[in-house]
Amino acid sequence: MAEATLEKEIFPEWLSFDPLVVRRVVTAPAPSLDDNTADLDRLRRALRQLGYDPLRLPPGELGAYANRFRQGNFTATAVLSFTGEGWELTELFSGVSDQPLLGVAADLGTTQIAFYLVDLTTGTLLDRLSVPNPQIPYGEDILTRIVFASRPDNLILMQNLLRSTFNETLTSLVEKHGYRLAHIYALTVAGNTTMTHFFLGLDPSRLCKEPYIPVANTFPVLHGADLRLGMHPRGLLVVFPNVGSYFGGDLIAGILATGMHRTEEVSLLVDVGTNAEVVLGNKDWLVACAGAAGPALEGGVVERGMMAQPGAIDRVRIDRDTLELTYHVLHEEKPKGICGSGLIDLVAEMFMAGILTIQGKINTKLQTPRIVQTEHGPAYVVAWAGETADGRDLMVSEIDIGILLKSKAAMYTILNIITKKVGLTVHDIRHFFVAGTFGSHIDPLMAVRIGMLPDLPLETYQGLGNTAGRGAAMTLLDRSLLSDMDAVRQRITYVELNVNLELMNEFRGATFLPHTDPKLFPSVTIHPRAMG
């Protein structure tokens, strides 16, 4: 599931190119005794004729704008920003000007902050940059940071850390391309609810205490100066709204990135992180839930697991006759470990070759040197000591596989339950979007074979990479997403997945390969050796 190309990433076909901020040359006839409209009213009239109505002028710039309009002989270049309710005249240059117009989208994550620099006049993605969240020294996880911020002055510190990182990164981004901070006329920020609170200086302390009440879920349209951000002071700052404590603006942005909220057909979006967050729906309804499914899928828990970074085995194939194995390593290095997609490939291929049984057990009766016995039980050698970076055999044990199977079962169960909740089955899903690095790397064919993803036509699956960043960047380029953002927020229903009997029964069946009910996976042919 290859990630889309840069341009396509922030500009899918269904988007229209109507940026949040536009640059327009505006001309008015010179005043005369017959047309003695005031300078600014003349400007406003000309802009209204161009469709910018209602239009707000910045109180502090009335005199300056009138002067510039006159200096340009009643021709000026206007920078106009859409606030959702109407237009603001953000800047005015004398005469015809090709002043740069930049926008930045930010995915404000707990660990990383991803920035996208966009040329608002062309829609071109100029650059992208990811930096660590500067709050990490004050807590790896969100809860620690919330507790830290509850002490006096620490909330301001946490906000200042974000502000500094934003300002430094924005500076380096624009300078690298020969621009200035004042050329940034729009910043869209999608973060989880806690990060959004920190960014705005709002107290997050009640986010983690029952009844889990945010200070705010929706925000007025802000401007650069409101948060002292390194951008045009009157430039737009759009902060994605949250649905609640556990469902933030990053997910809203993710939904926008898929376009699922605009289609008749039912789509599903899954974002695999610490939790698997799932959104199901179409243009009429949206349901969401979250469940623990993640760590093993991101390569975090398995003994030799690792993130999808250089040195990670990300692709595996096993010859069903010789039982010999070939693999691919990210950046073609010596293998250091195996990432989520590699692990899924491995388990799928072992299962297809009958090395793994439907119960997830290694078939130790098979004649191959790759099946070994360790003090923790049987294991399978993916790469021999002579091939690896650390000179040790790279093995995956039956225990590791068990962990993966629990994760994939959790994922399948969540998908199954949420579709059932709305009276559908997984087979009604027409578009299946997988977000995150994970989504960019996994092979849906393999994920179906292990019964992690439902047995849908493979073209149903689409990896979208950073959906939050993508949705935030798309909003820069298509202002109609501003209202989509609020509509999605209001339309979404959050479903609590309680650990109940139904869930447990579903889960048990889903821990098998591919499932205790093979009718659910008609495309998966089970090797006779796997029948256990």
Add this chain to the structure above:
Amino acid sequence: MAEATLEKEIFPEWLSFDPLVVRRVVTAPAPSLDDNTADLDRLRRALRQLGYDPLRLPPGELGAYANRFRQGNFTATAVLSFTGEGWELTELFSGVSDQPLLGVAADLGTTQIAFYLVDLTTGTLLDRLSVPNPQIPYGEDILTRIVFASRPDNLILMQNLLRSTFNETLTSLVEKHGYRLAHIYALTVAGNTTMTHFFLGLDPSRLCKEPYIPVANTFPVLHGADLRLGMHPRGLLVVFPNVGSYFGGDLIAGILATGMHRTEEVSLLVDVGTNAEVVLGNKDWLVACAGAAGPALEGGVVERGMMAQPGAIDRVRIDRDTLELTYHVLHEEKPKGICGSGLIDLVAEMFMAGILTIQGKINTKLQTPRIVQTEHGPAYVVAWAGETADGRDLMVSEIDIGILLKSKAAMYTILNIITKKVGLTVHDIRHFFVAGTFGSHIDPLMAVRIGMLPDLPLETYQGLGNTAGRGAAMTLLDRSLLSDMDAVRQRITYVELNVNLELMNEFRGATFLPHTDPKLFPSVTIHPRAMG
């Protein structure tokens, strides 16, 4: 024509009490797992249920407002301001609060600035205060000030002068009543076009050069902080729009004060200053014009003329048989001079008694010691030397009377021409409003007798005092006037009164007492002695 009482002045019957800024107690149910709406969204929801929608929150106060709402156990007192497009949450207090809510209206005149302090919770006019315009040392007249302001930095100086005077006056006004500046949540300012430019720091230099183009005629809704005014920084600052260089926000406010823009019947508003400014119309149309008619009417040109101040003779009666005269002096002092209304009374009474001919000549054949000959021709003694403040006879000469007659003729001509322009006659006017001090003092019966005002039923006439200040104060109390303001501005047609043949012919007939065509003044019985 007595001025209306204070309360009635700013609150006529047709107004509804819907102030620009309101104070509302807002309560929301406490959060729970079943209703985990965020604090600010909870506040916004409760305010929306009260009808405050759309509602903007101040970007810098999100955290503080959420805290105060919580501290008040989800009860707060909101201060809400209407901007014309929607509502702003201007301030929020924890729990139930009776924080004062004040508004100030200002009539920003070239000579005087009149302030009205209003309690926005009750509609009570708490105080009024008039101070000299601090720019007078830089030019008595507007033109001198515009020239002065065209030199570097002087525009800022002129703006700062106004700001300082506003801030000092606002401070003394609120402190006198035990309030603070932050209690002022709304300021409405009605000034002529030049004064409005100075107030906003806009360059007025082109107002007096063809083609007479203001920098701006309409202004965004501003806030106290925008101009660093002594009031709540987020309090509303409404600056009345101008129609053009010669027709400012003060006249728009004046029109609002009459309510003529809302009635079916045709009304006329005349404001006598250096120029006579006249507005004619009803709810469907409005025409305006201005002409030189004023000085004599305000007592400014006539030799012993004076403003309507203590010591001015403001009322005169002459016994038609004895030709003896009685008068009234403002503040019951010894007479120092005669003001506009006194002069009109005098001329009307002299005419009624046949002392003046229809040509405005003093009937020197009459036997009365009050008719005297001076080196400048005949004169009439209003007060003998023994009665006056300066021990000199207070006389009005035939020349003085001629000046008054020219003024009254100009006035009548303007009224006549403007009504003709729209296909009406002066007799179609159902409400005749006279603004200014002049309007408060003149006796319409007398003004009709000299042919200055048309011969309409006396109840048609109404003196309104400071209509600009009144309209500005009314806007504080009835927010629907915000849209009236723009509607009036757009509806109004300015008619240029060129010195043409028609005007000259009209004017000549109108210099007679009451007019060369007595059929126009059927109520005026001409004394046989006056036939000349």
